Amino acid sequence: MKVIKKLLKYLVIIIGLLVVILYITDTDYLIKAVRTIYMKGHTTAFLEDYKEFDNRVIEASDQPLAWPNHKDYNSVDVTETLKKANTDWGTIAFVIIKNDSIWFENYYDGFGEDSKSNSFSMAKSYVSGMLGKAIMEGHIKSLDQPVCDFLPAFCEGKAANMTVGDLSSMASGTNWDEAYYSPLSITTRAYFDDDLAKVMNGLKVVNEPGQSFKYASGDTQMLAMVIEKATGKKLYDYLEESFWKPLGCETDALWQVDSDGHDLVKAYCCIASNAKDFARFGKLYKDHGKWMGKQLLDSSFVAKSVTPRFSDSPEYGYGWWLKEHLGKSFFMMRGHLGQYVFVQPEDNIIIVRLGHSKSPGNALETFTDDISLYIEEAYEMLNE
Numbered sequence: 001m002k003v004i005k006k007l008l009k010y011l012v013i014i015i016g017l018l019v020v021i022l023y024i025t026d027t028d029y030l031i032k033a034v035r036t037i038y039m040k041g042h043t044t045a046f047l048e049d050y051k052e053f054d055n056r057v058i059e060a061s062d063q064p065l066a067w068p069n070h071k072d073y074n075s076v077d078v079t080e081t082l083k084k085a086n087t088d089w090g091t092i093a094f095v096i097i098k099n100d101s102i103w104f105e106n107y108y109d110g111f112g113e114d115s116k117s118n119s120f121s122m123a124k125s126y127v128s129g130m131l132g133k134a135i136m137e138g139h140i141k142s143l144d145q146p147v148c149d150f151l152p153a154f155c156e157g158k159a160a161n162m163t164v165g166d167l168s169s170m171a172s173g174t175n176w177d178e179a180y181y182s183p184l185s186i187t188t189r190a191y192f193d194d195d196l197a198k199v200m201n202g203l204k205v206v207n208e209p210g211q212s213f214k215y216a217s218g219d220t221q222m223l224a225m226v227i228e229k230a231t232g233k234k235l236y237d238y239l240e241e242s243f244w245k246p247l248g249c250e251t252d253a254l255w256q257v258d259s260d261g262h263d264l265v266k267a268y269c270c271i272a273s274n275a276k277d278f279a280r281f282g283k284l285y286k287d288h289g290k291w292m293g294k295q296l297l298d299s300s301f302v303a304k305s306v307t308p309r310f311s312d313s314p315e316y317g318y319g320w321w322l323k324e325h326l327g328k329s330f331f332m333m334r335g336h337l338g339q340y341v342f343v344q345p346e347d348n349i350i351i352v353r354l355g356h357s358k359s360p361g362n363a364l365e366t367f368t369d370d371i372s373l374y375i376e377e378a379y380e381m382l383n384e
Contacts (some may be wrong), residue, residue, distance in 0.1 A: 036192070044180050045191060045336065047092065047117040047356055050272040055254040056236040056265070058244045065248025065292075067276055070101035076384050078106065082377035089338060089370060090356030092117060093275040096378050097350040100283065102276070104381065109356075114251050116272040117354055120335030123255075123271045124220045126239060126281060128168045128319020130227050132289075132301035133242045139230040140164060143304075143318075147222065150229040153201040154222075162209035167223040168318040169309040173207035176218035178364055180336065187217060191266065194259035196221060213313035215364050217268035220319075224267030235265045246296055247280040249273075269335070275352040282333065282341040282350045285320070306331040315367070323367055325375055336363075338370055342378075351378045 036052040037045065078086070078094070086094065092111040096104040107113060134140045143165030148155040154162055158173060166172050179185035186199065193199050200221050224235050231238055236255045244253065256270035257263050284290075285306060289297030305318040315322055321332045333341040338358030342351040351374060359370035 045118065045120070045269075047337070047354075050116070050118055050254055050256055050270060053256045053270075054258075054260050055256055055272070056234070056263075058236055058240045058253040058255055058271070060250055060252050061245045061248045063248060064250040066250060067097065067279075068101045070098055070103040073102060074104055074106075076104065076381045079377045079380050081373065082381075085359075085370065085373055085377070086355075089358055091353060092356065093352065093354040094374075095275045095279065095350075095352040096382065097279055097283070097352075098382065099348050105275075111354075113276060114274055116251075116254065116274060118269070118335075118339070119271040119273065119278065119333075120269045120337060120339050121217065122278065122333040122335040122339050122341060123267065123269050124217075125319045125333040125341075126243065126271065127220050127224055127227070127235070127267050128305060129281065129284075129297060130235065130238055130242060131164060131168050131223060131319075132297050132305070133238075134227050134230050135301065136298045137231075140226070143168070147226060150226040151201070151222065154205065157205065158208055159205035162205060164223065164226055165318070166209045167219045167226065168305075170213050170215050170219050170316060171210050171309070172216060172219045172222070173205045173209040173211070173214075174203045174216060174218055175206045176203060176216040178215055178217060190217065190221065190268070195262050196258040196264045196266065197225060197262065200225060213310050213316050215316075220268040221266075224265060228264075234263065235267060239271075243281065243284070243296065246294070247284060247291055249277045249280060251277055253277065275354055278333070278341055278354075279350050279352050282343040282352075285331065286343050286345045286348070286350065321367075323371065325372055326379060330375065332371075334363075334371075338368075340371065340374065342371075342375055349378075349382070351375065 036049065086108060092109050093107050135142060144163050147162045147164060148160050162172055177185050179187050182188060190196060190199050200218060203218055228235055251274060253271055253273040256266045284296060285302050288299040289295055289302040306320050306322060307317050308314040308322060309317060321334045323330045328344055330342050330344050338355050340353045353374050359368045361368040
């Protein structure tokens, strides 16, 4: 018994020392990471992790607008290939919208049409859209306005040349390290730290901004800080009034914040909502920024957003991923673990897939194979 007590005493001392070391080295965010992710059996963020964090409510529309069902609603079964993919990669929602009507929908693993799940980086498309809205409303002059006008930490050296458009197109030139599975990366710190602004203001611009594409969640986080400064509004409120309510969203959404005390959204990720409400933003861009006859977003900004900024990076525009497949041009919202909204304007098709994981591959360097598969199998179903 004495031996056990002594061991417990040493264990408490060791844990105490570890905690002290984490605070001294400014890595105490790892305590939250261990508690919310790793102790729950995950190695990275997961679909329902929003329940473990502070959130702000984005209220549903006062006049919710349900998607109509297509005349051929759910008349075709999923292909065998899609069925296997849904099982292998843990799909929770698969929805095909044709001519602005629900042509097919199915939900899995206990999730339903109103179930919330984490958008992850699909949120970046919303933030870029809010940049367009802020320009449209005159809060921001143009894509060429310097970030320095809003964030004093980025007024020296190369940083002084960084524009808000560079943030939206992932061309900031900062030293951000996009590493999801490393507990010591800035990406992990940003996900768990309770003071995101402090983390962002510590970034360094090491390459000339506006020269090339480099995927960096920190760019979107900085853009959020710019938009809040420019509009004088919290980003979750600005999303609600600019898009969520006007688009007729049927359910309240949640947006994770760094902490109740600092109240800054994790802008690069983490809007908890459902497939059919996520799809509305794809429809807005498909329809050149117009919704129910009202121009919510400038059509020229929409067109620029879904066009590559850099010729050597044809996969990205301003907040949207771009892909040529099946002889067609798709633009998409895209998030960690395989959250997707695919849009094909000429065919008037929107495909939404949400799930627990995606196919193997480095999503930061290329499109993983599951993206092509979901598009191909959806079109196979549509062509039956």
